[in-house]
Amino acid sequence: MAGKGGFNPDRELSEICNKLWGLDENRLEPDKDYKMNLQRYTHYHNKGxxxxxKDPLFTFVTEEALQKPTFKAFVALLDNYATETGVAEEVTAQEIKENQMFIDRIMETEVMRYAHKQLSEKGKVPPDVRGFKHSLYDLWFKLYRRTRGMERGEADSSGFEHVFVGETKGGTDVIGFHNWIQFYLQEKRGHVDYKGWIPPRTRGKKRVADNTSQLVTLQFKWKDTVKPLGSSFIGTSPEFEIALYTILYHLGKNGPNQLEIEDYDVEIVVHFMGNKLGSSYPVALAQA
Known part of the structure; x- marks a missing residue:
């Protein structure tokens, strides 16, 4: 039964995602592990x-937080990509090792164990841990071609690069880039210019985000290009996002999926590219 404003959350998926949220022991606490400064809101057509x-989005993120094993393994992956689409990726032996290390670290968490259990019970992934790790590698790190016209055998993208690192297209568009850790590190290095936050689509609930919100829609400039609308969980662990998007992918949830996660009405969008994960990201609908 559809709710007010056409909101019709998938109850089964909402239950799974709330379980993931509760299991995310590495999720950071606002105003303790990090602090945001949202400042003024903007809108899509402003385009920066x-x-x-005038100030950065993040006032601070504690160094201790980024030293958590899964966070540290995640950060090691962020410099492994040529972010311009159409440029063939070259994967070194060290980068393969870093990818495998990241999967090993996240599979030590309850979040990923739960994701594996849910998917293996539904027959979507191998029941053994080793087989599931191989499927995670293929889903997130196996390269594919996002840009037409490349030479045969060349590949310029992956699910991980698009979702977590971000890409540029033709020097005029920022695509992907839906991760708060990457945003913080790029902002800290002076590569990101935060332009303001965008109010969530509302259905009679709270319209104004605040500095403790853990799902925010942002506008920012990266690599001299403005992304007019980009949404991201804030403070969540890398394993939470990997688990969430992996579950939706394997359940065939191509397109927008409306969910209730904690106090948030959320749309998790998943885009398939053939049998590949093209993109996945959250959209804030409202906050209680």
Whole structure:
């Protein structure tokens, strides 16, 4: 039964995602492990022309937080990519090792164990841990071609690169880039210019985000290009996002999926590229 404003959350998926949220022991606590400064809101059509945020989005993130094993393994992957689409990726032996290390670390968490259990019981992934790790590698790190016209055998993208690192297209568009850790590190290095936050689509609930919100829609400039609309969980662990998107992919949830996660009405969008994961990201609908 559809709710007000056409909101019709998938109850089974909402239950699974709330379980993941509760199991995310590595999720950071606002104002303790990190602090945001949202400043003023903006809108999509502004496209960064009027900067509504003179200060960075993140006031601080504790170094201890980024030293958590899964966070540390995640950060090691962020410099492994040529972010311009159409440029063939070259994967070194060291990068393969880092990819495998990341999967090993996240599989030590309850979040990923639960994801594996859910998917293996439904016959979507191998029941053994080793087989599941191989499927995770193929889903997130196996390269594919996102850009037409490349030479045969060349590949310029992966699910991990698009979702977590971000890509640029033709020097005019930022695509992907839906991870708060990458945002923080790029902002800290002066590569990201935060332009303001965008109010969530509302259905009679709270319209104004605040500095403790853990799902925010942002506008920012990266590599001299503005992303007018980009949403991200904030403070969540890498394993939470990998688990969430992996479950939706294997359950065949191509397109928007409306869920209730904690106090948030959320749309998790998953895009398939053939049998590959093209993109996945959250959209804030409302906050209680």
């Amino acid at each position: 022309e009027v900067d509504q945020a």
